[in-house]
Amino acid sequence: MYIYFDCIPCFARQSVEAAVMATKDPTLREKIIRAALKKASEIPLNKTPAHMGMEIHRIIRNLIGEVDPYRTIKSVYNKKALALYPEMKNLVTHASDRIETAVRIAIAGNVIDFGISPTNNEIELNKIIDETMRKPIAVNDLEELRESLENEERILYIADNAGEIVFDRVFIEEIPRFSERVTFAVKGQAVLNDATLKDAEETDMTGIVRVIDNGSDAPGTILETCSKRFRNEFSQADLVISKGQGNYETLSDCGEKCCFLLKAKCPVIAGHFGIEVGDLIIKIAK
């Protein structure tokens, strides 16, 4: 999915928010914002929106060194999500359709995203789970996904954000023989609040499935920025489950084996699917 004009104000907002998160020094903040705006003025429009996110965070690392400004908040959301884990398991156990409930929980977790929600808004995870259980699914390829989960052998599950990965875990644990079949992929470097190996460890995802990192610093999956190992895993997978908007933006044209689970968080994505902001999506690539 390419950059729309309407993505551009969002790049500027992300630049300002990331600069404010990254440093308290107003001179450095200004430098980051100026460099990001200059980069935005030059970005090819046939890149994906996530490409710009990657550039913003490269600028930050370039100006203030290897930093992870979101580290604290990521750990907070890992803990918050872990505290909800027993309740989420309980929901699945008592559901008439366990897979649908587990997929809905995975999508509910997609709300934890500081690339789009302002960082200072407290996210009420409990309320979001409730809402996501009841809401109709606007783009609904659940039956095809269900079939793939039964039939495809090698499943690559591409994670999105810290915190959210606990919601993913609830879903993954419903996949038959998940510990043999599922590989869970996180980001190779800290970018926004995207999950890294550290988050997989904090949430004990490493204890239940094989976890790899993708070798990349993009807030999405830009295959040419990923490691050879990850690209091999991707090409050999029979089914790729891709979580969230950044992964959709970057993988939407990557072939039939991808299934995208996300919530439409901005007017651009909602318009792209012809649905409303906040709508739920289970989309098998065609």
Next chain:
Amino acid sequence: MYIYFDCIPCFARQSVEAAVMATKDPTLREKIIRAALKKASEIPLNKTPAHMGMEIHRIIRNLIGEVDPYRTIKSVYNKKALALYPEMKNLVTHASDRIETAVRIAIAGNVIDFGISPTNNEIELNKIIDETMRKPIAVNDLEELRESLENEERILYIADNAGEIVFDRVFIEEIPRFSERVTFAVKGQAVLNDATLKDAEETDMTGIVRVIDNGSDAPGTILETCSKRFRNEFSQADLVISKGQGNYETLSDCGEKCCFLLKAKCPVIAGHFGIEVGDLIIKIAK
């Protein structure tokens, strides 16, 4: 008032909206947006936010010639406001405090602003008048303004947007001997939906007071970009009534004779005054 970091995403949004308003050609739109982002990346932060608006519209004129993309919508809002004029006069005539009611009407008119509200949202003027009549005034120097209106001889009334000027007219007509004492100033060139001489003619403002233009293309009053004639009028005025956010941003440090009437339309201005977005302001410069 200087540029805040939080103004920067708004500059990007204004650039995209203005590019889309200015031309249907996607290549030209892209050129405008890229040039505006580059300019934003270089803008000195000790300029006012309105300065950036001026730069965006200079870029547009530079790339596609002398245009007024807002001309049609300005005429539409002049007509809508004129249709409400009898009702607004009626409100004032039956008010227990005619001046307060007239000032509130002038502030209500300040909602018509496409630099801040998206252009495709239909503005319900009637509803806005109703709300503005009842709302407490968050920053309230009405009594000082009332005194100045009685005592100061030369009054310069600096207009903001097309449509809004009909609301200003209702207020001006309550100022004792307005036709002798009030000079009404509009923009020198088309920028956003700011009122120009054409709007003053369309709403017959030219029939009731002396109207001048300020010689400038800024969506505010950046004195160094204004004509010598306007600057003379400004320096000789005993009372300056300044309408709207752009004029506040650019004149907030211009001395004690200024009275600012506006609605806080964005979080930056609201934060600057320590009030909420949507709050009403009658502010005498101190």
